Amino acid sequence: MPVRPTAEPPTGAAHDRVYRTLRTRIMHGELAPGAALTLRGIGKEFDVSMTPAREAVRRLVAEGALFLSTSGRVSTPELTNERIEELAALRALLEVELASRALPRAHMALIDRLQSINSNVAEMISKRDAVGYIRTNLEFHRTLYLRAQAPAMLAMAETVWLQLGPTMRALYGRLRRTEPPQNHRLIIAALKAGDEPGLRLAVRSDVTQGLRLLAG
Amino acid sequence: MPVRPTAEPPTGAAHDRVYRTLRTRIMHGELAPGAALTLRGIGKEFDVSMTPAREAVRRLVAEGALFLSTSGRVSTPELTNERIEELAALRALLEVELASRALPRAHMALIDRLQSINSNVAEMISKRDAVGYIRTNLEFHRTLYLRAQAPAMLAMAETVWLQLGPTMRALYGRLRRTEPPQNHRLIIAALKAGDEPGLRLAVRSDVTQGLRLLAG
DNA sequence: TCTGGTGTTTTGTGATCACAAAGCCTGCAT
DNA sequence: ATGCAGGCTTTGTGATCACAAAACACCAGA
Incomplete structure (x- = not known):
């Protein structure tokens, strides 16, 4: 669906909802270091396509909350x-x-x-x-x-x-x-x-x- | 084109090239405060579609380099x-x-x-x-x-x-x-x-x- | 048992499209 | 002249698709 075909219950933009949820999860330590994430997996969990999942992940990578491997795979960082x-x-x-x-x-x-x-x-x-x-x-x-x-x-x-x-x-x-x-x-x-x-x-x-x- | 159909001259991923160029431009003060940007405009300048333009912009927004209005419009920030x-x-x-x-x-x-x-x-x-x-x-x-x-x-x-x-x-x-x-x-x-x-x-x-x- | 290679599957990337909402502009009425 | 209403255009959002590369699994040979 394009943009909000019917009024949605609570949230605004899809990518923002995904972003906020993942961010809270990471900040609160619900994900172990090195845990892998996939765009399609995120999309499936939040019932959105890859596009908003990608935007949310990009944002989190920019903040250092997620690690992006050279091949584009994303995971939580394992810090030295x-x-x-x-x-x-x-x-x-x-x-x-x-x-x-x-x-x-x-x-x-x-x-x-x-x-x-x-x-x-x-x-x-x-x-x-x-x-x-x-x-x-x-x-x-x-x-x-x-x-x-x-x-x-x-x-x-x-x-x-x-x-x-x-x-x-x-x-x-x-x-x-x-x-x-x-x-x-x-x-x-x-x-x-x-x-x-x-x-x-x-x-x-x-x-x-x-x-x-x-x-x- | 999907992914690097032929070998490209210097750069890696398209969205990253767009990101780095815009980031340098903003950091060096080449854009005035409040200057507006559009995804299609960026795509046209860098000869890519909206998708990589969007990712680059998202990253910069996450870093506070760009301001996102409530309607999704992006511009450089005008700081108080x-x-x-x-x-x-x-x-x-x-x-x-x-x-x-x-x-x-x-x-x-x-x-x-x-x-x-x-x-x-x-x-x-x-x-x-x-x-x-x-x-x-x-x-x-x-x-x-x-x-x-x-x-x-x-x-x-x-x-x-x-x-x-x-x-x-x-x-x-x-x-x-x-x-x-x-x-x-x-x-x-x-x-x-x-x-x-x-x-x-x-x-x-x-x-x-x-x-x-x-x-x- | 271990190793190497091959075919399959998974995964990220980027282009394109449909759609709605926000601007914008023109022209009409007061 | 000014304000506003109608449309037209621009713009961001999200879904879908094709493609390549990376990851994986499986099997054969040593």
Whole structure:
């Protein structure tokens, strides 16, 4: 069918729906590193032709969320240790700045919200739910960074998250910890105290620690 | 034609050739902010059908190099002052880090090369060649940052350059200065002296100053 | 059992087409 | 002259198809 023959239930353009769904899947670690995708397979799953599937895949490749082999095959990326460390450094650089910019705007309502999200994070950890953990953890960070009023910077941080998605799955699927997120508590405490150096340190630690285990 | 019926002269895939050409054009400021593009027009210029034109455009939209209106029309972005300031802050953040990482690896051959490029920059300024100035200026920065051995970080910096391309054209087309790039000299001096704080400051100034004039 | 080659299938690429929606332009009425 | 309504044109979207190359499976020979 050409263009929206009848009114569709919720979504807009087909390629955008495919893109958003795949993006969320990758960012949340629902795909393992190196997982292969095919245009026809995607088209079949979303009940569209190859054209919108291709556009969605291209977009994700441009963002570094998918890897394109020389022969055109697409798969989730298998990152080298150097790459992982670099992306962790990027997270630190960007997210420390975002947190710092959010700090003067962080009111009590935001802190309450972060504490609420953080209890969900703890629940996911106790349930050993890797995907749920990644999702709620990113929600925690995004909620804070949204207060920074810096959309381009946040978009860039999300691009890094995207690139790390499959690797994070492999990481958190591997180590079986049950401790609640200590660094998140430090972040919240620093926000309450208006302690900028403490906030920067806490964010840097939170962002760096997990990935160092895998890459170190 | 389907796929490479006869051996082609230089290039690989059609969509990639279109993508790279457009990307260079945008990054170097050859397109004014708000300039409109059409898929059929691109296809005609590159002698391909709409399909590869669409893929190239999608990629560039994903990188923020092109703006997609709600009706699907594509044009180069017209940035708000807030957005320009944010992108300048991102440049500062990323490029200061890249320069810092390049510093311990910067040998004399690199410094010579930078000086050579910098004389080209000065020439472009004296010739009032806006596009040539942007191109050589970026070449100066990229040459330095390549030494940082941080491809993901460099890619992110280039994405910021891409987003600023049309705006930089508007900026440097407007102000008619003839002074040679003073900050580049400071960068080179700091590299020679192994002075990391001085290098960070010089890079931050160089990256920030021009855009502050437009956005301030 | 392993290796090499051959035929089949899968997969990405690009051209083309039909369709709808968004522009655009012209001309008429006030 | 100005505003608006009708059509005509331009433009993006998505489906489908042909084709080549890559991946795969299968089988025969050592």
